[in-house]
Amino acid sequence: MDLVGLSLPLLLVFWQWTTTTGAAVTYWTYTGSVGQSKWAEYFPDCGGKAQSPVDVATVQTQYDPSLGPLTPLGYSQHGNKPFSLYNNGHTVVVPLPGWMGLGGLPWQFTAVQMHLHWGNGAPEAGGSEHTINGQSSAAELHVVHYNSELYPNMSVAMTQQDGLAVLGVLIETGEEANQAFWNILNYLGRIRHAGQSVSIPAFDVQSLLPSDLGRYYRYNGSLTTPPCFQSVLWTLFTETVKISHTQLMKLETVLYASKEEADRVVMQDNYRTPQPLNDRTILSSFPLESVKVYTAGEITAIVIGALCGCVGLAVIVRFIVKTIRFFKHLHNERVLVNSSTSSWDVLPSVRPAPVPRTKEPGKELKQDVALNTTSEPGKKEDPVPSSV
Numbered sequence: 001m002d003l004v005g006l007s008l009p010l011l012l013v014f015w016q017w018t019t020t021t022g023a024a025v026t027y028w029t030y031t032g033s034v035g036q037s038k039w040a041e042y043f044p045d046c047g048g049k050a051q052s053p054v055d056v057a058t059v060q061t062q063y064d065p066s067l068g069p070l071t072p073l074g075y076s077q078h079g080n081k082p083f084s085l086y087n088n089g090h091t092v093v094v095p096l097p098g099w100m101g102l103g104g105l106p107w108q109f110t111a112v113q114m115h116l117h118w119g120n121g122a123p124e125a126g127g128s129e130h131t132i133n134g135q136s137s138a139a140e141l142h143v144v145h146y147n148s149e150l151y152p153n154m155s156v157a158m159t160q161q162d163g164l165a166v167l168g169v170l171i172e173t174g175e176e177a178n179q180a181f182w183n184i185l186n187y188l189g190r191i192r193h194a195g196q197s198v199s200i201p202a203f204d205v206q207s208l209l210p211s212d213l214g215r216y217y218r219y220n221g222s223l224t225t226p227p228c229f230q231s232v233l234w235t236l237f238t239e240t241v242k243i244s245h246t247q248l249m250k251l252e253t254v255l256y257a258s259k260e261e262a263d264r265v266v267m268q269d270n271y272r273t274p275q276p277l278n279d280r281t282i283l284s285s286f287p288l289e290s291v292k293v294y295t296a297g298e299i300t301a302i303v304i305g306a307l308c309g310c311v312g313l314a315v316i317v318r319f320i321v322k323t324i325r326f327f328k329h330l331h332n333e334r335v336l337v338n339s340s341t342s343s344w345d346v347l348p349s350v351r352p353a354p355v356p357r358t359k360e361p362g363k364e365l366k367q368d369v370a371l372n373t374t375s376e377p378g379k380k381e382d383p384v385p386s387s388v
């Protein structure tokens with residue numbers, strides 16, 4: 001029997017194993033003798049032309065206006081039944097209840113599980129699988145769904161071209177702890193060894209996602225672990241979520257990839273490096289110009305610019321109002337000047353105070369006469385004097 005004749009039945013047997021169990025049957029790791037550069041030798045799909053993760057070169061993405069916001073269905077209705085947390089030797093997995101799903105895709109998708117990928121605790125070292133313009137994030141969350149409109153279960157769907165939909169969330173570190181992530185991280189100490197699982201209180205899965213579910217990249221790719229089936233419609237959100245350094249440390253140091261009885265191997269760097277895009281196009285749900293990520297300096301400049309603009313506008317408006325008032329005033333005064341020979345009218349601030357009336361009719365008359373020649377207090381604001 002020749003080599004092809006020998007390997008074909010073996011491959012078929014292997015194919016059946018992986019498709020019926022839905023899990024890798026062959027031992028694999030991220031580094032070493034069965035590390036990611038060797039995956040394709042044992043799992044042929046890992047050497048395919050549409051593998052994940054990929055680097056997203058943002059200028060090469062293509063805006064597709066038909067890509068609407070994704071709608072998590074039932075993510076927040078977690079119910080009272082506890083979730084479970086499982087160390088599968090590669091990552092921490094949270095199986096999700098079947099009523100959770102995704103709307104906004106060409107088919108109905110049902111949630112299966114979520115898991116994380118991370119680095120090794122070194123500052124500035126990567127941890128995410130997808131990268132944006134060559135930049136890694138600290139970690140990445142994947143929420144896996146299968147096409148329940150076309151396929152009966154995950155095991156069948158994962159082998160089909162349109163079988164799965166995975167949400168990718170890039171995780172960065174920030175100042176504050178992310179309360180939603182404590183729902184997972186708090187319990188890692190109870191599943192330190194591969195094969196262990198623990199019950200945890202159910203929680204709102206949507207709280208793990210970024211708030212803007214309308215801006216994302218979309219492409220056809222694969223599972224990022226063996227057997228690397230090319231069955232995933234990927235959605236990678238542009239908004240990242242933040243966890244604290246303490247939280248990231250916990251994720252990166254608590255778990256072991258090894259079983260309880262074996263020598264301890266810390267579970268770190270469980271991410272696959274970006275794969276060739278080949279002839280695929282990455283679509284974006286938003287036009288390119290709004291992709292721009294502003295630096296702190298640029299934001300400061302924009303804020304200052306906006307403030308200056310507002311102040312400038314206020315000054316102009318004030319100037320216009322003042323000018324209008326001035327001309328109105330000037331007009332009124334001209335009328336007064338024209339109708340009177342007295343200079344008192346154009347200098348209202350130095351007008352003599354009204355003289356109190358006395359009870360002597362003669363004096364009153366005299367005063368009125370005297371005032372008439374200068375100004376009449378009762379007619380100060382009257383633009384058209386009655387004594388024409």
Ligand SMILES: *[C@@H]1O[C@H](CO)[C@@H](O)[C@H](O)[C@H]1NC(C)=O
Nearest residue numbers: 020021022152153154155156
């Ligand atoms: C998935 O569905 C197929 C086809 O109906 C069935 O043969 C298989 O046992 C199912 N697998 C699981 C894990 O339920």
Ligand SMILES: *[C@@H]1O[C@H](CO)[C@@H](O)[C@H](O)[C@H]1NC(C)=O
Nearest residue numbers: 161218219220280281282283
């Ligand atoms: C994914 O592949 C399917 C089938 O070839 C195609 O119809 C679809 O447009 C592709 N999606 C993306 C985002 O490239």
